Amino acid sequence: MKIGILALQGGFAEHAHSLTRLGAECFMIRRERDLDREMEGLILPGGESTVMRKLMEDLGLLSGLRQRIADGLPVLGTCAGLILLAEEVEGGKACLATMGVRVKRNAYGRQLGSFHTEENFQGIGRIPMTFIRAPYIEAVLGEGQILARADGRIVAVQEGKQLACAFHPELTEDLRVHRYFLDMAGGAL
Amino acid sequence: MAENRYELNRQLAQMLKGGVIMDVTTPEQARTAQEAGACAVMALERIPADIRAAGGVSRMSDPKMIRGIQEAVSIPVMAKCRIGHFVEAQVLEAIDIDYIDESEVLSPADDRYHIDKHAFKVPFVCGARDLSEALRRIGEGTAMIRTKGEAGTGDVVQAVRHMRAMNGEIRRIQSLREDELPEAAKGLQVPLELLRYVYENGRLPVVNFAAGGIATPADAALMMQLGAEGVFVGSGIFKSGNPARRAEAIVKAVTNYTDAGLIAELSADLGEAMVGINAQEITLLMAERGQ
Numbered sequence: 425m426k427i428g429i430l431a432l433q434g435g436f437a438e439h440a441h442s443l444t445r446l447g448a449e450c451f452m453i454r455r456e457r458d459l460d461r462e463m464e465g466l467i468l469p470g471g472e473s474t475v476m477r478k479l480m481e482d483l484g485l486l487s488g489l490r491q492r493i494a495d496g497l498p499v500l501g502t503c504a505g506l507i508l509l510a511e512e513v514e515g516g517k518a519c520l521a522t523m524g525v526r527v528k529r530n531a532y533g534r535q536l537g538s539f540h541t542e543e544n545f546q547g548i549g550r551i552p553m554t555f556i557r558a559p560y561i562e563a564v565l566g567e568g569q570i571l572a573r574a575d576g577r578i579v580a581v582q583e584g585k586q587l588a589c590a591f592h593p594e595l596t597e598d599l600r601v602h603r604y605f606l607d608m609a610g611g612a613l
Numbered sequence: 614m615a616e617n618r619y620e621l622n623r624q625l626a627q628m629l630k631g632g633v634i635m636d637v638t639t640p641e642q643a644r645t646a647q648e649a650g651a652c653a654v655m656a657l658e659r660i661p662a663d664i665r666a667a668g669g670v671s672r673m674s675d676p677k678m679i680r681g682i683q684e685a686v687s688i689p690v691m692a693k694c695r696i697g698h699f700v701e702a703q704v705l706e707a708i709d710i711d712y713i714d715e716s717e718v719l720s721p722a723d724d725r726y727h728i729d730k731h732a733f734k735v736p737f738v739c740g741a742r743d744l745s746e747a748l749r750r751i752g753e754g755t756a757m758i759r760t761k762g763e764a765g766t767g768d769v770v771q772a773v774r775h776m777r778a779m780n781g782e783i784r785r786i787q788s789l790r791e792d793e794l795p796e797a798a799k800g801l802q803v804p805l806e807l808l809r810y811v812y813e814n815g816r817l818p819v820v821n822f823a824a825g826g827i828a829t830p831a832d833a834a835l836m837m838q839l840g841a842e843g844v845f846v847g848s849g850i851f852k853s854g855n856p857a858r859r860a861e862a863i864v865k866a867v868t869n870y871t872d873a874g875l876i877a878e879l880s881a882d883l884g885e886a887m888v889g890i891n892a893q894e895i896t897l898l899m900a901e902r903g904q
Contacts, residue, residue: 432868433631433652454869470628471652472688478650479868482861503628516687530687535711536734538621556625557689557711595624 425606428453428463430489432479434471434504438594442602443467456484465498465609468505470556470592473529476504477519486519493522498585498609500602506588507559514562523586524566531560531577531590545580546571547613548600553579553591560590585609622736622756625689625711626820629653629757629843633833633864634822636660636847638678640685646850649860653689653712655845656682661718661765662848662887665897670720673701676708683709691738696903697723699732706735712757713737717902718764718847727903730754740824742775742900744782747817748803758817760841761900762825765848767889769826769835771900776823776839786811825900828853828886830866830879837870854884 427443429436431452443450451461466489468476480486493499493509501509501523508519512526532538538556545551546569553574561578564570568583579590587608593601607613632652637643643654658674659667673694683690689711694701696715701722705713715728717740730737731754740761741747747758760779762772782801786808789797794812798805810818823836824845833844844867846860853859862879869875 431631433650435627435630437630438627455872455875471630472628472632474647474688475632475650475652475864478648479865482865483868534683534709535622535625535689535736536706536709538625540617540621554621554624556621556628592624592628595627 425449425464425610426451426462427465427467427609428458428461429467430469430476430485430505432483433475434469435592435594436469438592439467439469439502442594442599446599446602446606448606453485454483456488459485459488459492463497465500465605466492468499468501468508469594470503470505473504473507473516473519476508477517480519490520490522493520493586496585498605499587500605501586501588502592502594503556503558503590506561506590509586509588511565523581523583523588524564524568525561525581525588526563526565527559527590528562529559530557532558541574543572543574543579545601548604551593551600552596552598554595555591556595558590582608618734619731619754619756623819625736626738626757629689630820631868632843633860633867634691634843634845635850635860636845637682637851640681642851642856643682643685645857646860647686647688649857650864651688651860652843653691654682654686655691655693655714655847657693660848660851661899662767662852663765664718665765665895672719673698673704676704679705679708679710693719694728695719695722697721697726697728699728702728702733702737706733710735715739715755717761717899721902727753738822740900740903741779743778744786744811745801745803746904747779747821748801748807748811751807751817751819752804755819757820757822759822759824759845762823762827763895764825764899766826766895767828767849767852767887769828769832772823772825772827772836773839775825775900776836776841779817779821780840783811783815783817787815828889829883830862830876833863834866834870834876837867843867849887852887854886859883859886
């Protein structure tokens with residue numbers, strides 16, 4: 425299975441590492457021409473969402489990616505990736521706006537508010553979750569299904585073939601969220 | 614718990630990778646930087662080129678000024694304290710700063726000891742000229758490394774030298790026999806377990822950015838091709854003719870650092886670059902501070 429990773433800024437190498445360990449192939453998306461390559465799934469990594477949004481616009485990636493996702497390309501967004509997917513962003517601008525959720529940016533405050541915990545993820549079980557200056561999901565606006573909560577807040581949602589988490593599965597050694605995504609992309613979920 | 618905090622701090626640096634951290638002195642500059650695509654800003658009263666010009670003792674910035682910048686942007690805000698000045702660091706932690714740069718750009722407060730960074734919850738970034746300095750700073754608890762370069766000059770030569778020195782030494786360590794590591798650690802004056810990490814992984818245990826003298830998109834891409842994981846730009850942006858445009862161009866050059874065609878486009882019509890001073894012409898070498 426071949427997965428494209430948006431590699432404009434942030435933790436894209438960490439996602440590549442997780443996918444490689446699971447035996448999936450991946451390539452980096454940095455220019456419009458990279459979208460011509462065949463892919464069965466897309467990852468939007470953590471990093472700064474303002475940077476990624478700006479570069480997606482300026483490098484001509486925004487409309488192409490939005491179209492691919494609308495056409496059913498399976499996508500996993502983590503942290504900033506969740507913000508890029510969200511229809512509504514409190515205190516910021518929406519980017520791809522393909523997923524019916526409202527997110528709050530920097531919802532836990534600055535770096536001193538970053539934390540690590542373990543919670544249940546529906547369909548997987550208890551998993552480690554690392555939150556770095558993270559957002560959370562204030563409300564599900566569409567048909568999305570809540571897959572995980574942490575401390576009462578919604579932190580993972582799946583809507584069709586779009587999967588988004590407020591935390592960083594790519595920063596832990598636990599590969600089960602990536603496995604879940606590959607299963608979803610392969611049509612098993 | 615402390616171990617967990619250090620891990621979270623290293624991980625914030627991982628999320629800054631592939632990005633540009635810009636020096637700003639006002640909320641307006643901070644907004645310009647954020648709009649241009651900066652992944653974080655460094656709040657300081659005077660950029661290094663002006664610190665050089667002004668002379669005298671250079672200290673931590675006014676917390677009120679830093680707060681103004683924290684309110685102006687949503688991206689992480691960093692600020693500098695003097696080498697060894699752990700009370701300035703306590704003050705920065707008290708105002709909820711995202712990252713502290715224990716920086717040779719300010720006048721050192723202690724000519725012998727660096728800050729014990731394990732004693733803090735907020736992360737630190739420190740400058741290094743080679744592997745030995747980098748691993749000593751990591752041993753003290755820094756969660757991110759940057760080259761020292763020579764700040765405020767617009768001359769990239771020192772940043773290049775420091776990045777090449779660091780990566781050359783990493784390759785040398787990897788070529789050793791395992792039983793030669795203790796002697797190498799002794800020679801470099803660094804903790805053995807950190808050297809062992811370098812031997813096994815071929816990289817520093819924390820993220821490594823380039824800093825000091827970067828003024829153009831090509832400078833930034835050069836540092837990325839030499840192995841930097843991101844770039845700090847200090848005086849290079851707001852000392853140039855068209856800061857917003859130059860900032861955007863440097864951000865794009867860091868993302869697409871091997872795409873010469875794009876870097877050519879980005880380098881066109883940028884207006885005046887910062888004037889710059891040759892690193893040999895200056896009398897104050899900031900990189901010599903704090904070894």
